Amino acid sequence: MNARNKILVLFAHPALHKSRVNRQLISAIKDIEDLTFHNLYEEYPDFHIDVKREQDLLLDHDIYVWQHPFYWYSSPSILKEWIDLVLKHGFAYGHSGTALKGKKIFSAITTGGRREVYQEDNMNNFTIPQFLAPFRQTASLCNMVYMPPFVTHGTHLLSEDEIHAAALDYRKILISLRDQIFSDEEIWRCNYLNDLLELTQK
């Protein structure tokens, strides 16, 4: 049996009371063992991020999740603030900045548009992994492993049942990552982490 990974979910949603999907996603995962749910807007309502505390949290976990709705092809502002402040030179990058070396990280996002519109010849012109390039490179500068994203597409059109199903998928993925069910090759072969579940069904 492999040792369990500790997971840190860094959640950013400025208007959770209006959320349909993210609310379900987080309630599906909050109780997972060895998972720390960290709601940034709730912890830092005035954006005054406690850098030391955040860094300690990072050191204490193995896999990080940037979970947020996909706003303007990026994250809500507090996550950018978090990246600006927490991933300090000398801690996360630079000669002596090796604290995060080898940690794994991925984005768990929700988008209004369906998967098809995030194509080179479609409305949004770029794929999700292309849009996520700044996050990937941020992770890579910090010597972290940036895994494929977990994406819930077409949130405007999803029925309650479909949202519920997505939430269950999210839960399964997180548990399997915690317990190291999938090999690195399996993970890297996917476009989205969502696709891993098809492997298990086969």
Added chain:
Amino acid sequence: MHSQDFFYQAIIFLTAAVVSVPLAKRLGLGSALGYLLAGVLIGPYFLKLVGEEGTDIMHFAEFGVVMMLFLIGLEVKPSLLWNMRRSIFGLGGLQMLITTLIIGGISMLFGLNVLQAIAIGLIFSMSSTAIVLQTLAEKGLMKTPAGQGSFSVLLFQDIAVIPILAILPLMANQVRTRSVDLHEPVLNETTVSALPGWQQVFLIVGLVALIIFGGRFLARYVFRFIAQTGLREIFTATALLLVIGIAVAMDRVGLSPALGTFLAGVVLADNEYRHELEANIEPFKGLLLGLFFIAVGSSMDFKIFADQPGTVLGILGILILVKFIVLLFLGRFFRMRTGQEILFSFALAQTGEFAFVLISFSSQNAILPEQVSGIMLIVVALSMLVTPLLLIINDRLVQPLFIKAQKEQEPDEIAEHDNPVLIAGFGRFGVVIGRFLRANGIGATVLDTNPDNISFLRKFGFKVYYGDANRADLLEAAGAETAKVLIVAVDDREQINHIIEQVQRKYPHLKIYARASDVRHTFELNDMNIAGYRRETYDSSVELAVRVLGELGFSRYQANRAARSFRYHDEIMMKELHQLWNEDKRKYINEVRRFSQQLENILISEKDHALHESDHAWDIESRREEIREMYEILTGESEGEEDKDT
């Protein structure tokens, strides 16, 4: 007096106070009535524990009134006094003039001559500073229009005593019934009233100037010098010396001691040792005032009352009725509304302690026959006894009518569902909270003692209850059972703590949020385990400082972030200081010094915190250095190579 006698008497008076005052308080009667009843009980007509000496004690204990006026003066800044000039001279003057005329007129109907009638009118137009201010303060009503009006009237009466004492002997000359004691000096043998007029005026002006000059410029240094000794009792002695000294000096030049100490209080209202003075004088005032009330109770002549109950009660009834109607009329005329004018009238409808002085003075000067003055004395005492009762009637029966009347006027305006939030105190602090909650669609029920607010607040959908959040019945009526949150926003720290204690006992489910007056108060509140508290001026101070940083060239965002860091560290530091404070509490430290000591602690801990640590990520200095190093290595190598080449 033998010391044994003294201790014996002390035991009687103290026992009477200790037994009756808590009882009276429990029954909602207020401390003044408790003391008065205690006096009646131990007096010569019931338990007979105290005989005639009650009157002597009363003269001694009148000094409590002097101290009370000093304390009131400390609360009144000169500018406030100036703002109140209309109400002091207009309201106060008219009250005396009209009451004197009507009561004088009635006296003439009963066959007294003009001068006697005027004397009686003047005497009965006085109200009791001791009872009224004590009771209103106890109920937290001093800041209401009625409280302010009462204060103005009482202050005018205090001033008016001086000319009245001067006029009465002149009137005695006219009465000519007995000419023996006419030139007996006013207060004691050494008063300067025997001096020629201009000398007396000179002395008075000189003394007042001395008080103002001393209070403004010297007091600070004297108090600091005394406080530095760190001996509490010496500070107390200084405070007492100050009050007694001024009282005696005023007496000597023929002014009212109460007025003199009031003036001294006003002059010292800006002084940084004000609170220390208050804390030192307060217990003496309380005890002496209590003693005074007991003495009044014990000196009531129930024999006269038993002989002529009809006459006494008749006069009492007429007296209160006349004063009440005059006050009601004036209250209306001076724009008191919604029950305030009634509170004002009930509060001042009695005759007060000055009347005792004036009556005995009048009978000494043979203005009033012995028999008349005897009846007057018991009427005055009874009227004082009745005042707390009248105020209770006002509280329980009359004021609710106003609330109800308004309810009936605007029935549709009141949301009948229960509000989740109660706000106790709707002044500067509570109003903002109420507005904010309302803007977010949260209903709040307001408990406030300012009835002027009530009518319009209702229009905007607030449920409003008139009165003091200390009252259990009021809390219940306001829906404490069903509410979720109580916000204690009254401005008096003692009252805040008291409300919290009460509510925690009776409504443990209520989450309490409170206004904290200062750092130490936050510690007290923290120990009370309430849901939340906030220093009342802290946030606005920080916000203002942010503006100042901007003025000095900080970018607005930088200043704003600086404020957030400051707040963050302040919270951590307060926790540390709380520990220190708990240790400090055990040893005695002078109040003033404690403040500076805590400030020192704050500043020391602040130095240890790097305030802008969170902004280091934007500080690219370390990155720049690293790159510079790399660049130097690169260029160093290339320079070396160049060297080789050449």
